[in-house]
Amino acid sequence: MIALRRLHAFVAVAEEGQMTRAAERLGMAQPPLSRLVRGLEAELGVTLVRRLPRGVALTDAGQALFEEARTVLARAGGIADTVRRVARGEQGRLAIGFTSSAALHPFVPGALLAFRAVQPGVRTELEEAGTMELIDALQQGRLDAAFVRTPVESIEGLVVDHVLDEPMVAAMPAGHALARNGPSPLPLPALAGEKFILYRRPAGPGLYDAIVAACHGAGFSPTIEQEAPRLTSTLSLVAAGLGITIVPASMEQIAMPGVTFRALLGCPGLFAPINLAFRRSGSSPIAMRFRDTVRRLANGRHGS
Amino acid sequence: MIALRRLHAFVAVAEEGQMTRAAERLGMAQPPLSRLVRGLEAELGVTLVRRLPRGVALTDAGQALFEEARTVLARAGGIADTVRRVARGEQGRLAIGFTSSAALHPFVPGALLAFRAVQPGVRTELEEAGTMELIDALQQGRLDAAFVRTPVESIEGLVVDHVLDEPMVAAMPAGHALARNGPSPLPLPALAGEKFILYRRPAGPGLYDAIVAACHGAGFSPTIEQEAPRLTSTLSLVAAGLGITIVPASMEQIAMPGVTFRALLGCPGLFAPINLAFRRSGSSPIAMRFRDTVRRLANGRHGS
DNA sequence: TCACGACATACCTCCAGGGTATGGAAATCG
DNA sequence: CGATTTCCATACCCTGGAGGTATGTCGTGA
Numbered sequence: 001m002i003a004l005r006r007l008h009a010f011v012a013v014a015e016e017g018q019m020t021r022a023a024e025r026l027g028m029a030q031p032p033l034s035r036l037v038r039g040l041e042a043e044l045g046v047t048l049v050r051r052l053p054r055g056v057a058l059t060d061a062g063q064a065l066f067e068e069a070r071t072v073l074a075r076a077g078g079i080a081d082t083v084r085r086v087a088r089g090e091q092g093r094l095a096i097g098f099t100s101s102a103a104l105h106p107f108v109p110g111a112l113l114a115f116r117a118v119q120p121g122v123r124t125e126l127e128e129a130g131t132m133e134l135i136d137a138l139q140q141g142r143l144d145a146a147f148v149r150t151p152v153e154s155i156e157g158l159v160v161d162h163v164l165d166e167p168m169v170a171a172m173p174a175g176h177a178l179a180r181n182g183p184s185p186l187p188l189p190a191l192a193g194e195k196f197i198l199y200r201r202p203a204g205p206g207l208y209d210a211i212v213a214a215c216h217g218a219g220f221s222p223t224i225e226q227e228a229p230r231l232t233s234t235l236s237l238v239a240a241g242l243g244i245t246i247v248p249a250s251m252e253q254i255a256m257p258g259v260t261f262r263a264l265l266g267c268p269g270l271f272a273p274i275n276l277a278f279r280r281s282g283s284s285p286i287a288m289r290f291r292d293t294v295r296r297l298a299n300g301r302h303g304s
Numbered sequence: 305m306i307a308l309r310r311l312h313a314f315v316a317v318a319e320e321g322q323m324t325r326a327a328e329r330l331g332m333a334q335p336p337l338s339r340l341v342r343g344l345e346a347e348l349g350v351t352l353v354r355r356l357p358r359g360v361a362l363t364d365a366g367q368a369l370f371e372e373a374r375t376v377l378a379r380a381g382g383i384a385d386t387v388r389r390v391a392r393g394e395q396g397r398l399a400i401g402f403t404s405s406a407a408l409h410p411f412v413p414g415a416l417l418a419f420r421a422v423q424p425g426v427r428t429e430l431e432e433a434g435t436m437e438l439i440d441a442l443q444q445g446r447l448d449a450a451f452v453r454t455p456v457e458s459i460e461g462l463v464v465d466h467v468l469d470e471p472m473v474a475a476m477p478a479g480h481a482l483a484r485n486g487p488s489p490l491p492l493p494a495l496a497g498e499k500f501i502l503y504r505r506p507a508g509p510g511l512y513d514a515i516v517a518a519c520h521g522a523g524f525s526p527t528i529e530q531e532a533p534r535l536t537s538t539l540s541l542v543a544a545g546l547g548i549t550i551v552p553a554s555m556e557q558i559a560m561p562g563v564t565f566r567a568l569l570g571c572p573g574l575f576a577p578i579n580l581a582f583r584r585s586g587s588s589p590i591a592m593r594f595r596d597t598v599r600r601l602a603n604g605r606h607g608s
Numbered sequence: 609t610c611a612c613g614a615c616a617t618a619c620c621t622c623c624a625g626g627g628t629a630t631g632g633a634a635a636t637c638g
Numbered sequence: 639c640g641a642t643t644t645c646c647a648t649a650c651c652c653t654g655g656a657g658g659t660a661t662g663t664c665g666t667g668a
Contacts (some may be wrong), residue, residue, distance in 0.1 A: 002383060004308045005656095022612060032657050034615060039656095044384055046391040050586065050616060053665045060588040061391035068383045072376060079306060079372045080348055087350040087365035282354060284364040309625095324645060338646060343625095355646060357634040402637045610668090617662070624655090631648070637641080 003044065004076055007069040009036050010048070014066040018055035040065075089285035091121035096290070097134040097146035098126070101231040102274050105250040107164055107297070108147050115293045122286055130230065138279055144287040146277045148205035149231065149248070159280045161291060165271040165299045168211075169234060169252060169261045172244040179260035186262045188270070192220035195236045195243035200227040207231070207272055211246050214270035235259055248272035306347065311373040313340050314352070318370040322359035327496055344369075393589035395425035400594070401428070401438040401450035405535035406578050409554040411468060411601070412451050419597045426590055434529045434534065438476075442583055443511045448591040453535065453552070454510040463584045465595060469575040473556060473565045475539060476548040482566065489569040496524035499547035501538045504531040509536075511576055516549050518574035537562055552576035 013033065016022040023033040043049050058066060084136055085091040094115070103107055116124060126258035127143065129136075132143075134146040135155055151160060170186055172179050178190060198208050210226075215222040225243040228234040232254070234245045239258035250273075252261045264270065276294055278287060316326040327337040347353050352366035362370060389395040398419070406412055420428060431438075431447065439459055440451040455464060465519065474490055476483050482494060496519075502512050512531075519526040529547040532538045536558070538549045543562035553576075556565045568574065580598055582591060 001308055001312065004305055004380075007383075008305065018614075029658055030614080031616075031618095031659085036618090036656085038616090044387050044391075044596075046388055048387075055612070056615085058465060059391070060393075060396050060590060061387050064390040064396065065383065065387045068379075068386055071382050072383065075372075075379065076306060076308075076311075076376050079369065082372060083348050083365050084350055086368040087348075087363070089364075092364050092368065134331065187489070203606075240387075264666095275457045282361070286364060322645075330627095333627055335628085335644075335648080340625080342647090359643070360646085497644090610650105612666085612668105614665095618660085619653085621658080622656090622658105623653105625653090626649100627652080629649085629651105632646085634644090634646105636643070638639100 002040070006036055007065075007073055009033060011066060011069050011073060012276040013037060013049065013056065014058055014062065016055075017057070051098065056236045057237045065237050074174070084120065087171045087285060089122075089289045090119065092284070092286050093123045093125060094145075094284075094286045094290055095125045097129055097137055097143045099131055099134065099169055099231070100128055100149040100258060101149055101248060101251065103128060104253050105164075105166060105248070105274055107274065107301075111294050111297050115290055118293060119286070119289060123250075135140050135277070138277060140302050141279070141282075142276070144284060145290055148275050148277055149260070149272060151273065151275055155278050157276050157279075161276045161295065161298075163274045163276050163294060164301065165273050167249045168207075168246050168267070168272050169263050170244060170271050171238050171247050171251070171261050173241045174260050175241075176244065176260065177242060178244075179261075180261065183262065185265035187265045188214060188218040189220060191215070191222070191244065191246075192218075195225035197226045197228060197243045197245045198222075198224055199231045199234055199245075200229065200249075201211070205248075205293055207248075210270060210272075214267050217269070218267070229278055246270070306344070308377070310340055310341070310344055311369075311377055313337060313369060315373050315377060317341060317360065318362055318366065320359075320531075321361070324488065334573060343585055356385075385510045389425060391589065393426075393593045394423065396588070396590050397427050397429060398594055399429045399431065399432055399447045399591045401441055401447045401561055403435055403438065403452055404432055405534070405552060405555065406451040408431060408557050409468075409470060409552070409578055411578065411605075413602055415598050418601060419594055423590070423593060423595060427583075428435060439581070444584075445583070448582070448588060449594055452579050452581055453576060455577065455579055459581075461584050462581050463601075465580045465582075465599065467578045467580050467598060469577050469603065470548050471553045471567070472511075472571070472574055472576050473553045473567050474548060474550050475542050475555070475563050475565050477542060477545045478562050478564050479545075479547065482548075483564040485566075487566065489567040489571045490572070492518060492522040492571050493524060495519070495526070495548065496522070498527070499529035499533060500526045501530045501541045501549045502526075503535045503538055503549075503551075504533065511550075511552075514574060514576075518571050521573065522571070550574070 012016055012022040012026050013019055019033050019037065020030050024183040026033065037049065046061045047059050048065060049056040049058055082091065096112065098108055113123060131148050134148060135144065135145040135158065138146055139157055145182065170191060178186065196210060200208055212222060226237060228237060231247060234247065235251065235254060235256050238245050239256055257285060278291060312331055317323055318331050320326040320329060323337050324334050327334040330337065341353065350365045351363050351368060353360040359390065377396055378511055386395065400416065416428060435452050437453055438452060441447040442450055443461055463528055474495060482490065502515060504512055516526060530541060534540060535551060538551065539555065539558060539560050542549050582595065
């Protein structure tokens with residue numbers, strides 16, 4: 001393997017057209033440089049320079065080496081900087097996952113936008129997937145962080161930041177009796193007797209439990225008509241007239257035809273969280289920067 | 305500057321995911337490799353690998369170094385081969401110049417074609433210019449070789465190979481009296497009394513002198529009506545009816561309207577040479593290969 | 609022909625980098 | 639739950655390559 005320093009020296013010789021001056025520029029004496037060039041020639045089995053009375057001239061092979069060496073040196077010279085920038089989290093890749101319901105809340109795209117603005121050297125890669133897939137990807141290192149609805153705190157090797165809570169709203173078929181009472185907030189007990197379609201928790205306690213608990217707190221036990229594996233799919237079932245559901249307010253953004261949303265009144269404890277999950281250890285500096293950014297943004301809206 | 309061998313070692317560590325195995329692959333003991341990695345980390349001021357109970361895992365910075373190092377190593381690894389191929393004349397650049405009149409003879413494009421077939425790694429660059437410009441470019445090293453009509457042997461620092469001689473033909477206006485006698489060869493004395501338009505030698509003795517000498521040998525002294533700086537431009541003047549000229553037979557290929565060509569009969573010494581000029585010293589191996597190719601081709605047509 | 613400029617040779621020195629021996633920590637096994 | 643295994647880290651030694659100094663050689667130019 002040709003040592004990089006040799007190439008550097010040879011480039012100096014080629015550029016100066018003279019070994020003596022090149023040696024000076026390299027901060028070394030002339031004889032070692034002379035030997036170095038001969039060493040290169042011996043290693044390659046090729047004459048690189050013609051020794052003239054005044055200075056040296058590159059042969060074709062020398063010219064070729066010169067050009068190759070310059071590109072390699074330029075590339076190699078940038079390595080140290082690049083690596084250091086990556087280490088400081090100023091450059092690199094950040095893979096963020098989120099569930100489709102988390103992506104609906106403006107905070108999530110807002111946080112990504114803010115991070116990209118602060119860290120222009122970082123390439124962000126996004127992935128939308130189910131909670132279980134996200135957890136898997138986190139543990140395997142395919143993702144650096146993931147926005148999820150459920151508190152996955154208890155999952156092995158993961159750590160979770162609570163980002164925000166948002167209110168929940170009732171969603172019912174457009175033709176439903178409760179949909180005709182105008183846009184005023186609905187007291188929770190009004191939903192007693194309705195058939196519920198709920199998102200089944202994929203991991204740990206989630207919205208499902210919160211909703212059931214809130215109904216009990218309001219004095220009734222909800223009738224669970226059906227469960228859905230994804231928050232978004234509950235709305236499809238509502239639109240089909242199978243029942244009503246309670247979803248995070250940001251789900252209204254879907255504006256699904258045939259579904260009417262109504263705010264809920266006085267439901268302590270009935271809110272939908274958004275959390276940001278990381279690996280407990282081995283997270284990249286970039287991931288840590290992203291965590292900081294999200295925390296700062298979350299505090300800026302003081303938990304609203 | 306990061307030594308290339310260090311990068312090589314680091315790549316091995318990254319690929320093996322384990323220092324012990326990487327050391328084995330590198331043909332060295334484990335402790336030096338361990339130190340080498342620490343040395344890299346110290347030099348960059350960055351942690352490159354996380355030491356795990358089993359093996360090591362790259363940090364973001366380590367991953368970045370890994371990717372950068374691989375590209376640099378790949379490029380550097382090819383250098384030796386490239387340089388050696390260039391030295392053997394199998395790869396590189398060959399700049400060939402020629403006068404417009406030389407380019408008309410099929411031998412010249414034929415030679416270039418043959419050389420490209422034999423040396424596919426060599427990029428040929430062509431330039432058409434006047435004899436003086438070609439000589440300049442040769443001396444300054446911008447060209448490796450040049451096909452010229454005139455024997456530039458005496459020019460300082462150049463050396464010339466005689467490639468071939470071709471017969472010359474008379475060129476006259478289409479309506480000229482001599483043009484009506486059919487395509488049979490014309491004895492040179494028939495041109496006595498005609499007005500001649502001749503190509504003036506730009507350097508050393510050339511066609512001009514050969515033509516004048518041949519006329520004297522045929523018993524008459526030609527009337528020089530006009531001189532032209534380029535062989536091709538004499539034909540324009542002939543077409544304009546200003547006189548007749550004698551040009552290399554390959555000039556017939558121009559098929560200029562208004563010009564009729566007739567072969568000449570029995571003119572010893574009246575022929576047009578094509579020569580190949582090189583720098584006397586410092587020519588590249590590729591240029592020498594081209595010289596060989598041309599010589600072989602020229603011998604193949606045994607001086608015809 | 610003498611001085612100068614530039615590359616080559618001879619010889620010495622030193623340290624970067626590799627080797628061996630061994631320690632230490634975490635995972636695995638009986 | 640020790641014993642063992644498996645890696646990485648540390649300590650110390652040693653060699654070879656790379657650099658320095660002194661000097662030689664060879665054209666060039668005055």
